[in-house]
Amino acid sequence: MPLPPTGDTIAAVATAPGTGAVGIVRVSGPAAYAVADRLFRPHRGPPPSRRRAGRVVFGSIVDARHQDELVDEALLLTFRAPHSYTGQDVVEFQTHGGPAVLRSVLDLCLHAGARMAGPGEYTLRAFLGGRIDLAQAESVLALVEAQSDGARRNAALGLSRALGERLDAIQSDLTEAYAALQAGLDYPEEGVPEAELDVPLARALERVEALLATAEAGRIGVHGARLALLGRPNAGKSSLLNALLGFERSIVSDVPGTTRDYLEAPLALDGVPLTAIDTAGIRSADDAVEASGVALAERIADASDLCLLLVDRSRPLDPEVQGLRTRLSAARTLVVASKADLPAAWDEAELDAVAVSAHSGEGLEALRAAIRRRLLGDAAASELWISNQRHAEALVSVRHHLQDARGAPPDLASLELQDALEALGRITGRTEVAEETLAAIFASFCVGK
Ligand SMILES: Nc1nc2c(ncn2[C@@H]2O[C@H](COP(=O)(O)OP(=O)(O)O)[C@@H](O)[C@H]2O)c(=O)[nH]1
Ligand SMILES: [Mg+2]
Structure with a gap:
C-alpha cells in the first residue's frame, strides 16, 4: 500500500456525514487559494487569494460553470503555509451542514482542480511535513476516537507531546551512554567510566520500565474493562449494580x-x-x-478484568x-x-x-x-498512559536491547544501543518507519482528518 502524494491539492468534507448545523469542506495544497477563488465570492473586498491569511471571510459559494449560481452562503477560513494544520496552504469552507450542500461544495472543489482526499491525508501531510511527529499523529486519531474521559485525556496529552518529551529524555540517556562507549572503543586502555555508561543506561531502563508499567492501565483506561458482579443469590448484586449506575437497570x-x-x-x-x-x-x-x-x-469471572x-x-x-x-x-x-x-x-x-x-x-x-x-494500579495517578500497541511493542524492544547492552563487551553493547535508539525513534517516526506501517496507521483515520 503506497502512501499518497503530498504535493498536490486535496479536498474533503471534514464534518461527520448526515445533517448538521454547520458542515466543513477543507482544502489543502498549493492550489488551495486557486480553488477558493474559483468558487467563493466574498461579499466585500478582494478574492481569497489576495486577502491576508488567518481571517474569516463571509461570502457566497457559487457554481462558476452555471453563471455563478448560488450554492450556499458560507464562511471562508484561510491559512497560509506553513501556518496551518498540514503546513500547506489551507482553506476551509463552513457551509450549512446538509449532505447535498456539502456534496456540491466538494464537487466544486474537485472541478476547480483538487483531488479527493483519502483517510488521514491531512494528518499524514502534517507528519511528513514535520509539523507533528508520528506519536502526535496517532494521538489525533485517538482523540477523534476517544469514547471516555480517560481516553480523551490521554490522547490530548499525547498530542501535547508529553510522550515525545519522555522519549527525548530516554534518547538523551542512550546517546550519552553510546558516546561513552565510542570513546571507550577509541581509547580502550582508559576503559569506560561507570558514571558515563552504567548510570545513563540504568536511568534509561528505569524510564522505559515506568512507561511500560502504564500499558495495562492504558489498555483499560482507553479501551475499558469488564467488571463482573458475583455472589450468592440475594447478596445484593443487582442492587449494587443499580446503585453504581444511578438508575434501575437490573431487577x-x-x-x-x-x-x-x-x-x-x-x-x-x-x-x-x-x-x-x-x-x-x-x-x-x-x-x-x-x-x-x-x-x-x-x-x-474468567473473562473479566475484575x-x-x-x-x-x-x-x-x-x-x-x-x-x-x-x-x-x-x-x-x-x-x-x-x-x-x-x-x-x-x-x-x-x-x-x-x-x-x-x-x-x-x-x-x-x-x-x-x-x-485495582484496575489501574499505581498508574492511576500517572499523567500519561501507553495505550498504543505499536508504542508498547517498540518500548518492549528498547527494553530488550538495553538489558542485552548491560555488561556486554563495548562493541556488542554499542550495537545494542544503536538498535535501542532505532526502536525508540520508530515511536515518533524520527527513525524511518516502513511505508506499510505508515499507510496502515493513516488508513484507520477518517476522511477529512
Ligand atoms: N438493607 C439492604 N437490603 C439490600 C441491600 N442490597 C440489596 N438488598 C435487598 O436484598 C435483596 C436481594 O437483592 P438483589 O439486588 O436482588 O440481590 P441479587 O440476587 O444478588 O441480585 C432485595 O430484597 C434487596 O432489597 C442493601 O444494601 N441493604
Ligand atoms: Mg440479581
Whole structure:
C-alpha cells in the first residue's frame, strides 16, 4: 500500500456525514487559494487569494460553470503555509451542514482542480511535513476516537507531546551512554567510566520500565474493562449494580435466583469506561437452569478484568463463600461486604472487604476508588498512559536491547544501543518507519482528518 502524494491539492468534507448545523469542506495544497477563488465570492473586498491569511471571510459559494449560481452562503477560513494544520496552504469552507450542500461544495472543489482526499491525508501531510511527529499523529486519531474521559485525556496529552518529551529524555540517556562507549572503543586502555555508561543506561531502563508499567492501565483506561458482579443469590448484586449506575437497570428481588441470565451495562467510573456484568447468583445447583447460570458466572469471572464478590454482611458467613473466594483469582477479585446499613453479622476486615450499602449509599465512593485502584494500579495517578500497541511493542524492544547492552563487551553493547535508539525513534517516526506501517496507521483515520 503506497502512501499518497503530498504535493498536490486535496479536498474533503471534514464534518461527520448526515445533517448538521454547520458542515466543513477543507482544502489543502498549493492550489488551495486557486480553488477558493474559483468558487467563493466574498461579499466585500478582494478574492481569497489576495486577502491576508488567518481571517474569516463571509461570502457566497457559487457554481462558476452555471453563471455563478448560488450554492450556499458560507464562511471562508484561510491559512497560509506553513501556518496551518498540514503546513500547506489551507482553506476551509463552513457551509450549512446538509449532505447535498456539502456534496456540491466538494464537487466544486474537485472541478476547480483538487483531488479527493483519502483517510488521514491531512494528518499524514502534517507528519511528513514535520509539523507533528508520528506519536502526535496517532494521538489525533485517538482523540477523534476517544469514547471516555480517560481516553480523551490521554490522547490530548499525547498530542501535547508529553510522550515525545519522555522519549527525548530516554534518547538523551542512550546517546550519552553510546558516546561513552565510542570513546571507550577509541581509547580502550582508559576503559569506560561507570558514571558515563552504567548510570545513563540504568536511568534509561528505569524510564522505559515506568512507561511500560502504564500499558495495562492504558489498555483499560482507553479501551475499558469488564467488571463482573458475583455472589450468592440475594447478596445484593443487582442492587449494587443499580446503585453504581444511578438508575434501575437490573431487577431486584428477594426471591433468590431472580437474575438467571446475565446482563451487561456500560458504567463510566471516574472516566474509566467499564462494562458491568450482573450475573446469576452462584449457589449449589438444585436445578438445571441454575447450574448453567453458575457455570456461566464462572466463565464470566474468567473473562473479566475484575470481579466484585458480594457477601451479605447481615447474615452469618457461610463456608461456601470461602470456597467461592478461593476459586476466583485473588488479584482480580474485590470482596464487597453488602447491606452495610443492616446490623453486621461479621466484620468486613475478616475478608478484607469493602463495606457497602446499595440502599443508603454508604461505602459506594470507597468502592469506586477501590475498583479504580485495582484496575489501574499505581498508574492511576500517572499523567500519561501507553495505550498504543505499536508504542508498547517498540518500548518492549528498547527494553530488550538495553538489558542485552548491560555488561556486554563495548562493541556488542554499542550495537545494542544503536538498535535501542532505532526502536525508540520508530515511536515518533524520527527513525524511518516502513511505508506499510505508515499507510496502515493513516488508513484507520477518517476522511477529512
Ligand atoms: N438493607 C439492604 N437490603 C439490600 C441491600 N442490597 C440489596 N438488598 C435487598 O436484598 C435483596 C436481594 O437483592 P438483589 O439486588 O436482588 O440481590 P441479587 O440476587 O444478588 O441480585 C432485595 O430484597 C434487596 O432489597 C442493601 O444494601 N441493604
Ligand atoms: Mg440479581
